[in-house]
Amino acid sequence: MMTLQEFRTLFGNGLSKQNAGLVQLLGLCPLLAISTTVINALSLGLATMLVMMSASGAVSGVRHFVPHEIRIPVFVLIIAALVTVIDLLMNAYVHPLYLVLGIFIPLITTNCIVLARADAFASKNRPLHSVVDAFAMGLGLTMVLVVLGGMRELAGQGTLLSGIDLVFGAEAKSFVLHVVPDYQGFLLAILPPGAFIALGLLIAAHNWQKARAERRVHAAAPMPA
């Protein structure tokens, strides 16, 4: 079983301290390419999270049977197989979304964060811990993706949740929030440079918040005279 303390540590790492998108800066290619809208970002984030959880669970489950020398090929094999399964499932059941995310679903295979968690954590820990770790890491990445997608969609086209009909069918079109009506559009935010600028701002905000928290700790514990 897992203690509350362990649980907390895993989540603290995944969401903030070791956040894949803001601190480790792993898997930036899909992060930057797909975060043009909230829906795209959320979809890819969830797909990545699903792959991470199943991959970490599988790796942890078989960790005693995998000789050290061939662990990387085996892990990559597991990850690639799982990604292909998800690719096929999305192609079959959410086809319009699959067309939008395109190459970035198969590319989850090469997302370093998936292999990094499999090798650095799951291959040394029990399945439950590994799945929770993957969940926390995936959630941290998804959150960054969603915030990034929200920033870019809002600045770029003045809406939120556009493209939701790709997931839930045409009826869902009414869920799209037109936050700024008759918006001119700020193309930069949607084009690739906007992704870099927005991610830079997010990282800066994260660092700023961390620095402030550290200062507060120092202030709370005054130096001995």
Next chain:
Amino acid sequence: MISLIKTAGRNALRTGVILFVFALVATALLALTFGRTQPTIERSQQAEKLALLSQVLPPALYDNDLLASQRAVPPDELLGTRQPSAMWIARRGDSITAVVLEAIAPDGYSGNIALLIGIDIDGNVTGVRVTAHRETPGLGDYIDRTKSPWIEQFVGKSRMEPEPKHWKVAKDGGRFDARAGATITPRAVVKAVGTALDYFARNRTALLTEKPAPNQETPR
């Protein structure tokens, strides 16, 4: 020494077997998923293609299986194609009502613009869609139906209406409007739709007869 080699050999064998087992399991998993999802994927892909075709062809014009009607068209300068392109034939009952042609506008601002053009039996445009382009975002990409309804203005146009000297963008004295700032892109599309209509007019008989696709050079 011998035993060392033996151990190494046994190790290699063991590793190989393990790798093989993993590959086997992964392959089985993939095969299973593939088999399960394949029919759905095929259906989605056909639905997607059909949805695209139905954007340039009003549903009232056809009751046949459009996808099954696909055939190849040899490359032609009037279509802007260098490779064989596809064509679909719409039928209502026994008579042919319209065709859908693939065409390329080669002179976009940043290269080729791929088009899908529906033309009815009398040579009227039933719809045009841009299927691929690299025009400048925000400037020339309004030819894309998802960005603006600009491309709808071709519906109902033919080589008679407007007459060829007005088959141009408004800025050049024609009947098609174009947005300020970007005239190269719409010019390319307008020209390509016009020449595709020429192509249809010249090859009409060949295109509409059942079997052989027009193999001879287009008369110049």
Next chain:
Amino acid sequence: MPSPFILDRSSVTQVMAWVLAALLPGIAVYVWLFGPGILVTLTLATATALAAEAAMLKARGYPAKPFLTDLSAIVTAWLLALSLPSLAPWWLIVTGTLFAIVVAKHLYGGLGQNIFNPAMVGYAVLIVSFPVQMTQWAGPLELSATPLTLAQSAGVIFGGDVPKSTLDAVTMATPLDALRTGLLQQHTVDEIMTQPIFGHYGGTGFEWLAGAFLLGGLVLWALRIISWQVPLAFLAGIWLAAGFLHFFDAGRFGAPWFHLFAPSVMLGAFFIATDPVSGATTPRGKLIFGFGAGLLTIVIRTWGGYPDGVAFAILLMNLSVPLIDAWTQPRIYGGAGRRGKEPPA
């Protein structure tokens, strides 16, 4: 790499003042040939730049006074304003200036730390985001039926109720736009050049503007405020690249003179590429920097997705500065070649 500027504030102010003064002939010609609208643009950009600079200094905990009065923000504002279409809407001017000062200058660490030229970042952001507004230039007065007064220009800029027909009457394609459009319609360069927008060398009006910037640039060089390497190499890069293409197919590529006197080249060569902060620092590096920017300008003008390439060319070369500087750094310890032994510590 610390910029020499950081050390002595008063010399920064002096240099900046000279740069502004050297821009004045260009501005005067601009007003004379294109109407007084540019004055509104310059004022609005300056006000925005100063406000943004003050706000960012305060946010970063710097004293406002010595930095705010060093005129560097105004130089950025003017360079950006002179690159914009003369009747650009107010929000375009404000957005571009804010981006230049807030993001390109202060988020990168303020004066002396920015890797990209702030004015060109502002320009790039605008052309990428609002290509329609950025390509609508008011043509030279000579070709315009109804010249706008200062008040009318301000009206257009601030979105006043100027009839669209008036605006359509004064805006036209720039020479570079006209060239690109004509070429794509299968016309030859000679046919295109008969349009009234083309003058003797560059474009009608635009060539005089280029001449005025050239004059201002020469003054800066005479005063040793800028070195000769960057502008000369920049112009040489444009001349050689355009000349090479023109030599092989004069029907499809504009003449080198045309490219030199087309808008923005002189401004870019003498006032923007010479920015000591975002440019190369060694003499040989400056030659590479300028030549590369000139070459890229022609490449982007000929094959790129946007009609002019000066801004993108300079930004791309800004990006290469660390590499160029490392390459061309003079060997301090003499003797050993590039791959020579490490000098003893």
